[in-house]
Amino acid sequence: MAGSRVAHVAYKGPSVMKEILIGIALGMVAGGVWKMHHWNNQRRTKEFYDMLEKDEISVVVNEE
Template sequence: MAGSRVAHATLKGPSVVKEICIGMALALAAGSLWKMHHWNEQRKVRQFYDLLEKGEISVVVQEE
């Protein structure tokens, strides 16, 4: 009886190039989300001060 040959996965060490590429992709994704968040906050602040300068809003409570 001939022995059946079964292909077993051989374990290899971590691929340095693959790890670097994955790390760079994750860093770019996280950095772009962080930058978009800051642009959105900056836009809100700029809009607030524009409305304040035009007199459309006020930070002083009106007395009755």
């Protein structure tokens, strides 16, 4: 088995473009999740006020 060599790749350091693209992708995903969260809250608030206007719900506690 003399003479069997394994080619090793030398570490060249971080790839700046790869890290920038990964950062942009992660930022877009996080921004999308955050935006969906805000759209959901906005939808809930709108539904609440619509139901309040139609007198389907009330914020006043009924005393018996």
